[in-house]
């Protein structure tokens with residue numbers, strides 16, 4: 001019998017009951033003066049209940065029971081649950097006590113009504129908006145960081161006090177307590193929670209609402225309503241038992257009273273589900289595998305992994321039993337069991353690969369290879385074994401173990417093993433992919449155009465198989481991530497203990513620094529269930545803030561990744577340097593230190609010297625790098641949320657967490673650029689003059705926004721109150737700011753007029769002239785501004801390009817011709833280039849280069865030579881030398897044009913040209 005199940009049978013150690021008041025949830029919460037004393041509270045309650053029962057008995061004698069139940073049935077919908085708990089008159093000490101809940105049939109009836117309503121809602125409505133209040137999640141949702149959450153829950157259960165429904169107090173979380181209940185209704189999911197009716201051993205029942213459950217939340221995968229309902233009936237079948245830890249009885253907004261579980265991954269024990277899946281006479285290995293396969297096909301890897309793991313455990317237990325029965329230390333393994341094991345490991349390995357946990361995938365294949373004599377396994381290859389071998393090689397490739405794969409591929413036996421399978425992927429494919437990945441990892445040679453093209457044209461293949469996998473790249477010889485020194489902190493007004501990224505050498509534009517795979521990511525293009533939207537909000541100091549569904553999905557995906565990888569503490573290791581998580585860890589290490597005085601040696605040293613240790617070169621990660629058990633078994637969801645708020649990495653198609661890249665600080669005049677292709681993040685140097693020791697920065701908001709107020713607003717969402725970059729210092733200088741913002745405002749007012757749809761050519765031209773005039777004023781008045789006014793320049797040029805040349809009188813034509821002739825002069829003024837050189841290539845990144853290419857194509861086709869060097873140089877920088885220059889300038893132009901088209905379609909940090917009319921919108 002497994003450790004977990006044996007624990008259920010052990011006796012319960014009781015500990016003191018602690019009630020945490022959450023009176024801010026509702027005014028009804030009135031605490032007992034002596035509420036921390038369980039005996040006081042319980043004896044009073046028991047006395048009161050006895051009294052109540054007596055009076056009820058008297059009542060029931062005088063009234064026929066049918067009438068009472070009829071009366072209950074007549075309660076109208078909103079009244080029913082509010083009457084489930086009837087609040088009695090105050091006791092001697094003026095405290096309220098709650099009586100036994102009312103009849104089970106009423107609660108079930110109400111639940112049926114609810115189910116009907118929900119199904120109708122989903123059938124009838126094209127769009128549903130749900131208000132989703134995140135305050136409770138901010139307060140109570142916890143994410144497990146431990147290897148076996150179920151076992152941890154069992155330990156907590158053992159140390160808790162058993163409660164029953166009639167002992168619960170409204171609006172209290174009963175810490176260190178548990179409530180064992182039985183499911184007595186069909187569970188129903190209403191898009192925000194699972195609702196089910198539960199009953200305790202006294203036959204008292206209540207509605208239980210389970211929020212944020214890994215089985216139902218939207219992660220990278222959006223699960224369908226049908227799929228979730230199917231899973232729920234399996235997870236919470238009729239008459240199955242569950243245990244709620246720290247039960248919480250809550251008066252809800254609609255006046256209902258129900259049990260609420262905010263964090264089921266840590267607070268809900270599915271004892272019967274565990275028992276069901278672990279006992280072979282209830283569900284056998286083959287059935288578990290089928291269930292796993294169904295989940296895998298629905299892209300629900302987490303559930304699939306769970307079923308495969310249950311099946312593997314069953315195999316282990318069977319084998320153990322057999323060994324014990326035979327009294328042998330080593331027994332023969334039956335052929336059938338081995339086949340099962342290979343299949344299950346192979347399937348689980350596929351899930352791990354799909355979820356980017358190659359180390360776990362490799363561990364699964366490693367188990368297989370160690371179980372078999374390698375030669376025996378490869379000599380008689382089966383389809384499953386071939387598949388597993390292929391996955392094993394994939395895991396090596398995902399981990400960057402290229403030499404190993406090379407030597408394995410050379411081995412004849414592996415060749416036989418691979419070809420023996422049904423898998424159509426041959427040795428050649430693997431060999432080609434190996435060459436590609438090696439070039440990516442060692443030379444930084446990525447097929448950017450190919451990746452961008454795939455991202456635009458291929459929706460669903462961002463994840464999964466080998467051909468869509470790319471190597472990571474990290475030039476730690478070129479940059480270091482370190483604690484900022486005091487002068488750097490002061491200069492930039494970074495918070496104490498801030499980190500940044502610093503150049504270890506002088507760096508050329510076009511130097512690729514990092515290609516990072518996400519810790520977790522979502523494809524934000526896929527919206528299967530378009531009718532569902534939620535308005536997610538929370539309160540900070542009486543101010544309401546909002547966030548998108550994508551943000552919540554990404555956070556759920558992060559939780560899922562922690563869950564899948566929790567078998568190794570290494571998974572959390574990957575994100576523990578991200579600022580809010582790092583701060584939370586530091587606080588916890590310090591807190592633990594207070595509590596564990598005896599562990600003086602390492603921890604007190606750490607506390608005293610924490611910042612010093614961090615400051616020391618190479619030592620900076622030491623305390624956090626140490627692979628130790630987490631200081632706390634759970635991390636509050638709020639900390640993950642705060643980390644997400646600082647995350648700038650989002651494209652039009654993907655949204656992800658990039659732990660190393662999240663150490664780059666922001667500058668409005670950055671020296672590095674970033675973009676996402678699929679969910680791979682590329683960061684490279686794009687500015688001249690990066691010297692050793694300089695901080696390497698990126699822009700968190702779209703490039704070239706001129707208004708400091710607008711930039712400040714955008715940066716606030718990333719936790720930056722006041723950026724101190726050169727541009728911001730200039731724009732903010734006290735003598736300028738009002739005048740500066742006023743002039744920009746005037747510009748944008750005229751621009752609005754010039755952009756109007758359906759105005760005549762001549763009117764548009766007049767507005768454009770005014771706009772150009774104003775642009776001249778801006779550039780003259782603020783001539784020392786470090787980057788001039790790139791966006792305003794682009795605005796003028798786009799309006800100009802929308803004025804039709806044909807059917808105009810000569811004056812207008814002359815004007816347009818003049819403008820065309822002076823385009824290059826204007827562009828070179830704002831982007832600082834004198835053929836064939838450019839002073840700072842980052843200034844030409846964006847719509848500017850598109851305008852330049854269009855102009856060259858139109859007017860310089862016969863004389864492209866002079867442009868050759870500039871375009872080659874720029875193309876090499878933007879693609880960080882992934883493309884060697886060609887002699888064919890026309891081709892370079894075409895490639896650059898395409899590259900920028902792709903960028904504009906995929907990136908959010910680039911400003912897009914506005915749309916004036918229908919013609920342009922196409």
Ligand SMILES: C[S@@+](CC[C@H](N)C(=O)[O-])C[C@H]1O[C@@H](n2cnc3c(N)ncnc32)[C@H](O)[C@@H]1O
Pocket residue numbers: 492493494495497498499500577578579646647662663664665666667718719720721722723724
């Ligand atoms: C993605 S993190 C960057 C790394 C971070 N400095 C660290 O210590 O881990 C973003 C946070 O860094 C800080 N930060 C980044 N750029 C900044 C800037 N220009 N001015 C002030 N703070 C900045 C802010 O606290 C922001 O919330």
